[in-house]
Amino acid sequence: MNILLGSINTALLLTSSLMLTFAEHSAQAGNRRMIAIFLILTMVIGLVFLGLKFTEYYQHYQEHRAPGVWFSDPSPYASSIQMFFVFYFIMTGLHAVHMIIGIGILAGLLFRTVIGTMTAEYHSPIMFGGLYWHFVDIIWIFLYAIFYLPGLHL
């Protein structure tokens, strides 16, 4: 596990959530320009997160850590290590898929903001999109605690 990339990604996700709360706050005031700016910032930070995540996947692949025929490890615990990476790739991969869905949702919200649907009276979609994004954030907090931190002191 690359603790540096993992920690940066945690901070990035938390920051993207903060940007989205700013968008929600602007939505309550009905300020469409600020909604659009903060939605774009949220999506950009989300994309940076995914970029770092896939960089990390590529490192695992190069180190023969990807489960399957390519996997190799000299230690007697090789099969346990491979099992760990099966869970790692499925859980972080599923999280990444939900991030991509979330960016799609935010793009849809951005479109509806730009064409002028969102007002101070009607902005519930932005709040609901925000709930989705923050929840994916919560999942990452636990993935970080489960996959990245235990390796540091073992």
Next chain:
Amino acid sequence: MNEPAPSLKKYIFAWLGLLGLTLLTTLIAFVNLGVWSTVIEIGIATIMASMVAGFLMHAFYETRLIQIVIATALIWFLIMMTLTLGDYMTRGWLPFPGK
């Protein structure tokens, strides 16, 4: 629509708190505390998740009805986790083949 929501200041303080807890849990992870490492790391993660849910998802500012719905989901999740871990952690207690 006038839904309850925290002020910008509270969002920023919650975010700073979350970053601080991330740093804290990462530093603690470098110390070997045996089985307590996992307990502390998951504990801090739970506090962080509560802060995200409470401030960023404004659960702390919602009506009592919505808070009860959230609590219901959490209790159901805990039941599922208890059953799963009850199976997983007791594997190997009995000498059955292929445990």
